Amino acid sequence: MQANDRLTPTPTNCWGLAKAAAPTTPGSAALLLVLATNAACYHGLDGGDGGDAGLADSGATGEETNTSGGADDGSDLPGAQCDEPDVGISYLQRITRIQYKNAVADLLGVDGSAADALPADEKIGKAFDANSVAAVDMLTVEAYQSVAEELAQSAIANIDAILSCDVATVGEDECAKQMIARLGRRAYSSRLSPDDLDEFVSLYAGQKAEDGFHAGLQIAIQAILQSPRFLYRVELTPPDAGAKIAILSDDEIAQRLSFFLTHSIPDDELLSAADAGELSDAEGIQKQAARLIETPRGHAVVASFHMQWLGLTDVPTLVKSSELFPEFGTLSASAKTETEAFIDHVMFADDATLTTLLTADYSIVDDKLASLYNVELPEGTPAGEFAEVTLPNERAGILTHASFLASHAHPDQASPIKRGVFVLRNIMCAPLADPPPNVSTEPPEIDPNATVRERYEQLTSGPDCVACHSQINPVGYGFGAYDAIGRRQELELGQPVDESGSLLGTPFVGPTELAGLLAADERVDACVVSQWFRFALGRATAVEDACTVDSLLTSFRSNDKDVKQLLLGIATSDAFRLRRAEAEE
Amino acid sequence: MKRYTREAAHRGSARFPRRAFLGGLGLAALAPFVPRLDIEAEAGSPMQRLLLFYSPFGTQYDLWAPSGSDVDFSFTGSISAPLEPHKADVVVLDGLFNTGRDGGVGDPHQSSMAALWSNSRLSENGPFAVGGNPDLPGVGWGTGISLDQYVAEHWNARTALKSLELAVDHTQVNPNSRMCYAGENQPITPQLNPRTAFESAFAGVMGNSEAFAKLKAQRKSVLDLTGNQLARLQPKVSSHDRQKIEAHLDAIRGIEHKLDALVGECTVPGTPEDMNPNDSNRFLDLARAQIEVMVHALACDLTRVGSIQLKDENGGYTGWLGQSLDFHAMSHEDVGSPGLMNQAYRDFHVLFGELLQRLRDTQTPLGSTLLSETLVAWGTANANGHHRSGKFETEPPLPMILAGQAGGALQTGRVLSFADNNRQAHSRVLVSMCHILGVPAMDGDTFGNILVGGAGGLLGLP
Known part of the structure; x- marks a missing residue:
């Protein structure tokens, strides 16, 4: 749906290059070096000032992926010096809708679905929810107001569970004050300032005088939910005099940890750790991070990352031709469940590695998917229940799930281009440029006398197309046996489907071999690390983050690409524990 | 911190301190509503209002362009035919281009949408992917205030709402989906749900x-x-x-x-039906409900500045046409058929015609109609559905229509046309709209930060 038709004067390239000042990691820089050797497919961003020919030239001499310690070819790539801890600037972030929803549920024990009425979130790089740029407008603030009113009303229905003191013993006002202080501590991830506490208490008291105790509590809860300290992830610890980088306080670390790993406010145990000063060192942070990942919210966050990264958030509402794929209407919900269950299994019951995500020979399916995949469910599995099955040799890992194959296809036919582009861009972080102007990007008409490959070859054989599509299409052709809903077709026009493809020059046959190549590809490692980094920090990677990302990548590889270890690594990294308050001049 | 201290001083029996010129009319003449005119500025200056209207993906020019001469014309094309009964109240602007398409960052949907009412570029290096690639610098939000917000600030009418932004069936958080900006990086989220819009706008006047x-x-x-x-x-x-x-x-x-300001009373419309605001099957119903909310909000003087955004540059789905297809893909003729797309374009004209009719049917306290006191401007971000063809210079002109007499400041019933070799920047229309509304344009008689259009209004406007 998103427009791919960017207006560009005359790009004949495939690989747009990030500007020098733009987010770049050593990994992606290294990727650029490698891609730059594909001469026909490279030049800088169009538009005059965007390209960086110097970098391209120096890159053309690099013949091997350089992934540790920055560039060794003498260029001024970021990451060359890692003596001093450094970190990119982080702007004030407003919490996302899912974070708000989780937070109110955790804070008040209420169902947070009222938060569905909040406006949608911004996204980083089109993938991950984060509100880091736009300021709020009146509609958003009014939505916070009405949602807070609704939630406070639900909270009052269950107020005894929220009050932690006995009114009869300590009195209403003292009990209210304790509630405010306690809710505030969690909602803010820090203790209320005396000003804030006084104002909440007097708001409570004023309303109580008019309408009674519960009305007073209700308005205090409303106000806490509309407080900027709740709606924004505020970090105020200043740098030392003369320094630009601040070391986050324990409370601020607790806030980052909980929003990263649980999409919610800190729980009591995390706050206790912060109070005890246990989040000032990597060991303490690691301990809490390891605990949070294992909570139900931690599981949900891991699933959410993968669904967003792989472009699968819209699976339940995908539209397919009802004539060609009448079964898809009920299949889409199953497809989403399969992928979420599979991710959860790999990450929490299997070895948690990227390799297994990409190459597992099993999945978790129900009867509808079993029939689509042509596999047998364990005997006695009831209809609609999910169970683990061994996949046929032709399928492996997450890229052969129906959710993935259907998401990256047209309503009526598969799309080698969509699949190829997605693998290159999202799995390999290849900076693939947009289609040039003056070309049609419509899919070829379905032709009963030509194979998909023939039709796409014909479509993209023009001189303006071939430079890029000679890279894109061969990746997508490897998925050639899988139709628009992810069903395998052995024959096409009476002949066995040609599943041969090529990943940037390395030949393979079928998605199973492709998954193997990707799992062994250093560029994929670098891409996954940088995607998780963005997701964790809620911002793009900056030049100043190069050392952090580089060191995360080194650890990721030495840990057999264990994704859970990567998350712990991010949580204890410089970028996570430090803050640059003002942009570099 | 500046605070509004104006309390609801005029409650009770003397709800509406009335101006002298109203005294003779009597309440009966004010039917069907009692507006809040206590905040009227100096007597003698005519009342003006501004209403922006937007629909996506331009038009099919051949079926849109009016025929005849500039002063004696007809909407004979199948797409624009629904406007034939309204031609005396419109000015057709034929021969424009959107300055947002002329350089700058972002794809044609993002850059043209941001520029439509602001003539401003997108900011560079933002979170929104261009072409979906997270490893290239993305783009940010627009960098300039939009005309509606600019006018609202200058008028500074102390209405309950500074402005009212409504949208119909599909928006998303992306520059391709926002046309109103309070300033740089301050996109304004329009309200998609007619029921919520109604409750938010009329809560105060309904229940005093x-x-x-x-x-x-x-x-x-x-x-x-x-x-x-x-x-x-x-x-x-x-x-x-x-x-x-x-x-x-x-x-x-x-x-x-x-x-504070919600203290009046006026004829409140019926509460809109509770509809799923993203149900493209109900697109026409949703649009009509939003039009009702807007017309009544203007009639009740809850605001003098509004906008109605039909869908966005992403487009959502086309359920109301009988087939739920990806609307953006249909605009490119990837799915559906040209006939179906033209039906969508025609439906936008039907809705615009209905809006004009509702404004014309609504009397104001000054004894005229809302339409005669309002400047309505209909814009679309791109000229047609083939906006990916790159060179916008080779595209047909950007269709734009002004309507209403803006309190006597705009002479309607004509076509302003410019030849293909003399295309005019749409930014000049924004400057002219400032002139029509009695608001000084920006420095040097410009509007926004895109310079390609030069200074001054559009020749022939007002």
Whole structure:
């Protein structure tokens, strides 16, 4: 749906290059070096000032992926010096809708679905929810107001569970004050300032005088939910005099940890750790991070990352031709469940590695998917229940799930281009440029006398197309046996489907071999690390983050690409524990 | 921190301190509503209002362009035919281009949408992917205030709402989906749900009751507290983040002001049906419900500045046409058929015609109609569905229509056309709209930060 038709004067390239000042990691820089050797497919961003020919030239001499310690070819790539801890600037972030929803549920024990009425979130790089740029407008603030009113009303229905003191013993006002202080501590991830506490208490008291105790509590809860300290992830610890980088306080670390790993406010145990000063060192942070990942919210966050990264958030509402794929209407919900269950299994019951995500020979399916995949469910599995099955040799890992194959296809036919582009861009972080102007990007008409490959070859054989599509299409052709809903077709026009493809020059046959190549590809490692980094920090990677990302990548590889270890690594990294308050001049 | 202190001083029996010129009319003449005219500015200056209208993906020019001469024309094309009964009240602008398509960052949907009413570029290096690639610099939000907000600031009418932004069936958080901006990086989210829009706009005028007074008092006390917290936070955050806090404070001031100002009464429309605001099958119903909310909000003088955004540059789905297809893909003729697309274009004209009719049918206290006091401007971001063809110079002209007499400042019933070799920047229309509305344009008689259109209004306007 998103427009791919960017207006560009005359790009004949495939690989747009990030500007020098733009987010770049050593990994992606290294990727650029490698891609730059594909001469026909490279030049800088169009538009005059965007390209960086110097970098391209120096890159053309690099013949091997350089992934540790920055560039060794003498260029001024970021990451060359890692003596001093450094970190990119982080702007004030407003919490996302899912974070708000989780937070109110955790804070008040209420169902947070009222938060569905909040406006949608911004996204980083089109993938991950984060509100880091736009300021709020009146509609958003009014939505916070009405949602807070609704939630406070639900909270009052269950107020005894929220009050932690006995009114009869300590009195209403003292009990209210304790509630405010306690809710505030969690909602803010820090203790209320005396000003804030006084104002909440007097708001409570004023309303109580008019309408009674519960009305007073209700308005205090409303106000806490509309407080900027709740709606924004505020970090105020200043740098030392003369320094630009601040070391986050324990409370601020607790806030980052909980929003990263649980999409919610800190729980009591995390706050206790912060109070005890246990989040000032990597060991303490690691301990809490390891605990949070294992909570139900931690599981949900891991699933959410993968669904967003792989472009699968819209699976339940995908539209397919009802004539060609009448079964898809009920299949889409199953497809989403399969992928979420599979991710959860790999990450929490299997070895948690990227390799297994990409190459597992099993999945978790129900009867509808079993029939689509042509596999047998364990005997006695009831209809609609999910169970683990061994996949046929032709399928492996997450890229052969129906959710993935259907998401990256047209309503009526598969799309080698969509699949190829997605693998290159999202799995390999290849900076693939947009289609040039003056070309049609419509899919070829379905032709009963030509194979998909023939039709796409014909479509993209023009001189303006071939430079890029000679890279894109061969990746997508490897998925050639899988139709628009992810069903395998052995024959096409009476002949066995040609599943041969090529990943940037390395030949393979079928998605199973492709998954193997990707799992062994250093560029994929670098891409996954940088995607998780963005997701964790809620911002793009900056030049100043190069050392952090580089060191995360080194650890990721030495840990057999264990994704859970990567998350712990991010949580204890410089970028996570430090803050640059003002942009570099 | 600037605060609105104006209290609801004119409650009770003397609800509406009336101006002398109203005295002779009597209440009966004011039917069907009793507007809040207490805040009217100096007598003698005509009342003006501004209403922006938007639909996506341009048009099919051959079926849109009027035939005949510039003063004696007809909407003979199948797409624009629904406007034939309204031609005396419109000015057709034929021969424009959207300045947002002429250079700058972002794809044609993003850059043209941001520029439509602001003539401003997108900011570079933002979170929104261009072409879906997270490893290239993305683009940010628009960098300039839009005309509606600019006019609202200049008029500074102390209406309950500074402005009212409504949208119909599909928006998303992306520059390709926002046309109103309070300023750089301050896109305004339009309200998609007619029921919510209605409740938010008319809550005060509906219930001047005790319950509403109580709710209002509670809201104000919470907003006061939140405002204090923001004000304490502001000096502690980085210079960049201060702007975000300031925008939040502005929003709070706006809500407080609205609560204060909602003291009148007027003829309130029926509560709109509760519809799923993203149900493209109900697109026409949703649009009509939003038109009702807007017309009544103008009639009740809850605001003088509004906008109605039909879908966005992403487009959502086309359920109301009988097939639920990806609308953006259909605009490119990837799915559906040209006939179906033209039906969509025609439906946008049907809705615009209905809007004009509703404005014409609504009497104002000054004895004229809403349409004669309003400047309505219909814009679309791209000329047609083939906007990916790159060179926008080779595309047909950007269709644009002004309507209403803007309190006598605009002479309608004509076509202003410019030859293909003399295409005019749409930014000049924005400058002309400032002139029509009695608001000074920006420095050197320009509007926005895209320079390609040069200074001054569009030749022939007003």
